[in-house]
Amino acid sequence: MDPHRLVLIRSGTTRLRHRVGSGYLVAPRLVLTAAHILQDGERSSYWEEIQVRVGHPGRGETLRTGAKLIWIHPQDLDVALLLTHDEIDLPGSVRWGHPVGRAPLRYEGLGFPLASAEDGRDAEHLRGVLPPLSSGARGLYVLDQEPAPDLRDDGRRAWGGASGTAVFCEDYLVGLVIRDDRSYGNRRLRAIPAHCFVQDDGFQALLQRYADGPPCLTEIGAPLPTAQPATERSPAEQETERLLWSVLGGRTTYTVHVRALARRLGYTVPHSYEPTMADLAALVAANPRALPSLSSTLVLALTGEDERIRLTDVLTRARAGGLCLLLSLDECETLLALLRGICKEQPTLIPRAAREVLRYAWLPAPLNRTHLCADDLEHVVEHLESISDSGRVPDDTPPVPALLRLAECVAAALGEESGAELRRWSDQVAARTGIHPAALAERRTDAGRWAARQAPPFSRVVVEVSRARTEPRDSYYCRILLARPDGTHTSLHEEESAPKTPEEVARQVRDAVEVVADELGLTAAPHATVLVARDSLHLPIDEWNPGAPNEFVPDQPIGAEFCITLSCPEMSKLVRSREREHRRRWESGHTAPLVVDDERVTLPRLRRLLQTTHRDATQVVLHCAPEQRDALLELCLALGVPVVLWDRRADCPADAAGLQQLDPTGPLGDLPERVRVFRGAAFDEPETLPARPALVWEEQGRRPRPESLPLQDPPKGAHAS
Structure with missing residues (x-):
């Protein structure tokens, strides 16, 4: 060069x-x-x-x-x-x-x-x-x-x-x-x-x-990697050599295994190659699958139980120290071949299983999408090799990798016959790495329970947005949940949790909507609920633009692409009776909405209206000046009104005409969709349609709550003999 x-x-x-x-x-x-x-x-x-x-x-x-x-x-x-x-x-x-x-x-x-x-x-x-x-x-x-x-x-x-x-x-x-x-x-x-x-x-x-x-x-x-002089060897090579000595130090046949390993890794091995232990350490340090591949052949040669235990300890320590990956070359190639077939036949199965059974693990980005592309499999496998499933195991045995737990769940979902090959692969990896049979059996049982339980499809995206107040620019923290109608949810983890610009938050929301879009049916419009603090209800989140999704489709704000509504959970913590009033208003039968379009409406008067003539009102439409609107909005939320609509651009009640095109007091059920359509038209014709509708929409019984998948610990005293 x-x-x-x-x-x-x-x-x-x-x-x-x-x-x-x-x-x-x-x-x-x-x-x-x-x-x-x-x-x-x-x-x-x-x-x-x-x-x-x-x-x-x-x-x-x-x-x-x-x-x-x-x-x-x-x-x-x-x-x-x-x-x-x-x-x-x-x-x-x-x-x-x-x-x-x-x-x-x-x-x-x-x-x-x-x-x-x-x-x-x-x-x-x-x-x-x-x-x-x-x-x-x-x-x-x-x-x-x-x-x-x-x-x-x-x-x-x-x-x-x-x-x-x-x-x-x-x-x-x-x-x-x-x-x-x-x-x-x-x-x-x-x-x-x-x-x-x-x-x-x-x-x-x-x-x-x-x-x-x-x-x-x-x-x-x-x-072919060879050892450097002792003073020039990297810390990884020195640690690897020390670990290898504990298993191979007294064996005279290890050179045969090293020669075979070098050929398996793709190197040209000359007849004169007589590797030392330091050469083997250099080979292992240069190839993250070398040590697992070497252990595959060593397992057959190690006849003593003490030797086998030492090998398991070496593999565990090496993985914990980042000196090697979990799978050997053969194991990795076999798994990728199996998973490619599954991706072709059932592209949604693997990411769905990962999100549901590895909820507390940081998942790579491809698993936070609806479909898993075969080109992303290598990255997914390598990521899951490095983490455990966090479940308990018998004392003095290695933790169960998240990859094996996922493989068991996928195999269970495929059925007894179709998943047999994947289960055999899991058995072989567990046996080589020293994972206790009881620990693997427990994951297999739990996988069967998971496969038998049909979780309802995701119905909406829940986004928690909060200001990054220490940042000099307009930045926000963002957490995303995929929610189901029964109130359960799955969290979409991300690799980077730093503050984000509005555009980055919008891209994350759009990506999350794509995850659930296939489960909504062909006619349902995707819905994202944005949870904000009460001092952030004015944020124009629906106007945040993620940019063009591809080179053919032009860009538009997320509020025009799918239904974006606001929710303020903080208010329920501040007002004890809010949840009860919220539930009662939804169950009241959807009486006529209350339209506030008079500058003389004060806080005391609005309170009387919402507690007397409009006690059962589900919706309030606010047409008032900005300095008056914030206090009236918070009062509506405190009194349990679940749907509140207003125009962020309005300066006075006379601006109420700006929202008439979306029929603000029309049928309540499709109000979020009417708002979405209006936002799209306003984006295309901003001078003709200057209004910018904001909508609080808090449905009854759809607060996302975490769900747990029970695990039974392996029986005490179940140790390898």
Whole structure:
């Protein structure tokens, strides 16, 4: 990788720059980059002007020149070649590589992500691990990035601009970054392999014309890890070596196991390879599935009970210390194959089971959606390997991983015959890792109970929003629950609990609504209830805009996309009789609503109305000045009125006409939907419809409450013998 060949690309029109990306000079006038950074997405065409800056901004002079698009891949792969207006002749040439084998390779690259932009775009040294086995059905390389930016507060992609970065392994160009993967917390990028495009006739002809000749691919593999001198070994290697000595220190046959392990991990093992214990530690430290894979063969060779107990202790300590993962290579491949089939046949089963039986675990983002995509399985499995299910186990035995608990529940839901293979897999993992049979049996019994109990579908989203008062900007904390009609709920955990902008909260709410949308039926409108403190009832949460959901559908506020209503649980804590009055008003038969449109209505007068002529009123419509409205609104809530409607933009009762189009005193049942439709029309025609309706809607008996799934502890004294 030559820093002088780094290219910053800006594309757009002659008047305005629209896209920024990265590239690499592969010949004196040829720049390799990603095609999408040159495209006008709205017109499905390419921008008319392209400017490039060649060279590393921190390594001497850079050259600015123009360029034109001269090649894109005929099968629409996201790769392109630019021809610069000026010739940039640099020493050396580009070598092209093709990673082979199973072992992860180190990679590096230079690009211009948005996260590194200050006054201008600064170069970022990308580096990490390329695991060949993580390439999915689309054939893209996975790049597990070591230094990674946080998600941006403004919603823009932190990796934006890194597309087009050339990826190098062992100083061979092996691929091109084309996108990021936010499911992995911004720590994973995707790259198109070089072998997918360098064989194209048009690509080869251009390299023949402008470079030394057509590209020649060289197969490259990861070098076999070997021990560094004792003073240079990492703490992980030193700890791993100490643990391995406790199991293998006195055995003369361990080299056979190490040789087999190295081959299984995808390394080329020469005949002269005679590994030491330190070499084995280096191998294990470099591959998180090495130690579990080694233990799979050691279990068969360890005949003594003491040796078996020591191996279990080593695996437990290594996992707790982050030195290895739970599953061996074979176990992981078997599980992924089983789960891919389940995702294809029943894509909602795995995320539903995870949310219901692992309620107290922090779930990865793919499990907080309705459908689980097969491409996300590897991330889900790796995340669940690292946590236990928090249930009790017999003394001196390892905790049960959350992954095994989930596997048991999925197997139970599939049925006796269809889930048999998944249960066999669970038995094998439990036996290898030393999990007590009684602990696994208890989870299996509990899984059967769960599968037999048909939980009602989710019906709405409940969002708790509170101000982040210590933040200098407009920020909020957000917690989301998926609620059922029977009052039970499931909490959607998130990886990042920092304060969020209104746009970020809106995106989270929209994502949560998508989780329950499939369970609502084809005609039901999704409903989100926002719980706020009484001093936050005025917040325009329904106007918060999450941005466009995709490149085809335009953006709109969440209040126009689905029903957004407010609730103020705080009032029930302050007013003892509120819950009783709330219930009575709902059961009264929905008498005519009370419309407050007279400036002479004071707090005492409103109280008399709500306790006499409108004692059974379920709804109040407030048309009054802002300085009067807050006190009247709080009085309505304190007296148990479950539905209150007002216009945030109204300055006086004369502005009442602004809400007439939504028929504020019409049928109560579909009022939230009428408000949603009005909000959408007001978003499209803000000058024609200036009103901004806010709606408190607190249904009877639909307060979400937690539910528990009972677990029975394994019997005391049930220890391995």
